[in-house]
Amino acid sequence: MQDARLIAGSRHLTRPARREDGQPPTDTGAAPSLRRPAAVAAAFTLAQLALVVPGLGLGWDETVYVSQVGPQAPAAFFSAPRARGITFLVAPVAAFTTSVEALRIWLALLSGCGLFLALRVWRRLLPAPLLAAAGALFATLWVTLFYGPQAMPNLWVAYGALAATGFLLRAVRNPADRWALPGLGAGVALAALMRPTDAVWLALPLAVAAPLLRPARRRTLAVLSVLAAGLLLGCAPWIAEAYAQYGGLLARLRRASEIQGHLGWYLAVDDHVRALGGRTLCRPCDVPWRHPLxxxxxxxxxxxxxxxxxxxxxTRHRAPVVLATATGLVVAAPYLFTVGYAAPRFLLPAYALLALPVAQCLARAARRRTAAVLLAVAATAHLAVQYRILDGVADRVRRDTVTLGRVAAELHAQGVRPPCVVSGEDAVRVAFRTGCASRQPSGHDGSITPRGLAATGQRLPVAVLVSDLGGTPSYARSWRVHPLPDLGHRTGLRAHLSPGAAPAG
Known part of the structure; x- marks a missing residue:
């Protein structure tokens, strides 16, 4: 219902007169202009704390990011597509405590502030009720709520994209806006620090739009220079790491493409549709479409x-809404047409930008009383569906969290204690909870050979995890076997324990 009230409230917007310089009027006061977006951001934070944070353990990707700075276990393998941005974001908490709940609260607070600040950028471009409606539409999606308190980069790319787009418009409209150029650079740099390739796609429509918005030539050059500087600054750590560890930028890009299934032409729209039913990752996405609603x-x-x-x-909102739409479509394109699988979080930057034209559409429709009633009913049904999916996804992760704790306890009892190594299925999450290093002799990691892992098992505790989904590697077939609790779809989970692992007692 909150969405409907915010949308319906926009019926009372009046069209203020233009300023003498021909530009749209700015807000007359900070408090009235920001009150509604601030309320949306606060509600977003509280919803995360109530519905998502309690009992939610770290996922596989999150474990990789957090392990880079956390004291709990050695750092997990950091693959070519990943960037260090989210690790920097979690470091102030993860480097000093192993409490997942503390990390979740930190990220929930940060994501709420991030939503407010990204919407605040637009206060000189669009009315506060419209921004609040757009923020509510974005914040009430289950995927936004679920990833708000998570150590994942996509939501932060969304904030960077939303802020950068707004700052670009402000930069070309008002040369006296002292925050516009620094904000543009910071928004693009944030997106690049989190996901460099996403930032490149973000920069493309902004670079094309800058001269089309007809600012002074000197201003166009300044905007393009800041845009390029922000992109390079944010990508710098990723590029430096490419030369230090991969033999160059092109080599890292090739390796990243391989890990993501070889980027190319794919029609993944239907994959994203199926993934919205509650799948955090749909790879391969050959599952039936069971939840059309x-x-x-x-x-x-x-x-x-x-x-x-x-x-x-x-209206006077044409340029902001059109640019937000164009940018949103461009940042969505690579995930819809070049990646052969789907994850709902991939499209968060697009959803954040497209929420603005959607709010504009609904605000206009809500001027009619009958349409306003229908929108209220639709908003209520939409929120109910989003909550049900969110609850199901969070419940599944919570069950996995409990099981992972039991698996770690079982391994500890069997003598798998630091310094130790875990390999095999779901090794990253299990190793982190056990305090061990995770190493794989094949796949994306490939950081150790089978012979090396076998040799390590003679002097250190090594656990190779196997389920009914896969066979036992030859080097571990003679090792002691211990059954473990089933972990999600991994039934028959068991650990092959090396001679270096001695049971307690």
Whole structure:
């Protein structure tokens, strides 16, 4: 219902007169202009703390990022596509405590502040009620709520993209805006620090738009220079690491493509539709589409966006809404057409930007009383579906968290204690909870040979995890076997324990 009230409230917007310089009027006061977006950001934070944070352990990707700075276990293998941005974000907490709940609270607070600041950038471009409606539409998606308190980069790319797009418009509209150019550079740098390739796609439409918005030539050069500087600054750690560990930038890009299944032409739209039913990763996404209601809003999104652009062309909001739409479509394109699998979090930057034209569309429709009632009903149904999916996803992760704790306890009892090594299925999460290093003799990691792992097992505790899904490696077949609790779809989970692992007592 909050979405409906925010949308309906925009009916009371009046169209203020333009300033003498021909530019749209700025807000007359900071408090009135920011009150509604601030309320949305606060509600977003509280919803995370209540619905997501309690009992939610670290996922596989999160474990990789946190292990780079956490004291709990040796750092997990950091593959070519990953960037260090999210590790920097979690370091102030993860470097000093092993408490996952403390980390979740920290990230929930940060993500709430991030949403507010990203919306605040637009306060001179769009009315506060419209921004609040867009923020509410974005924040109430299950994928936004679920990833708000998680150590994952996509939401932060979304904030960087939203902020950078708004700052670019402010930079070309008002040369006296002292925050516009630094903000543009910071927004692009944030996105690049989190996911460099996403930032490149973000920079493309912004670079094209800068001269089309017809600022002074000197201003265009300044905007393009800042855009390039922000991109290079954010990508610098990733590029430096490419030369230090991969033999160059092109080599790292090739390796990243291999790990992501060889980027190329794929039609992954249907994969994303199926993934919205509650799959955090759909790879390969050959599963049946069991929850059609979960994707109704996604299928309606193109129509709502088109309606918002059409409505905006009749108002002073045309440039902000059109640029947000164009940028959102461009940042979505690589995940819809070049990656052969789906994860709902991939499209968070697109959802954040496209929420603006959708809010514009709904605000115009809500001017009619009948339409406002229908929107209120639709918003209520939408929130119910989003909550149900969120609850199911979070519950599944919580069950895995409990099971992983039992697996770690079993391994400890069997003598797998630091310094130790865990290999095999779900080794990253199990190793982190056990305080061990995770090493794989094949796959993306490939940081040790089978012979090397076998030799390590003679002097240190080594556990090779195997389930009914896969066979036992030859070097571990003679090792002691201990059954473990089933972990999700991994039934028959067991640990092959090396001679270096001696049971307690």
């Amino acid at each position: 979960s994707a109704v809003w996604f299928l309606a999104l193109p129509l709502l966006v088109a309606g918002g652009v059409r409505a905006a062309t009749r």
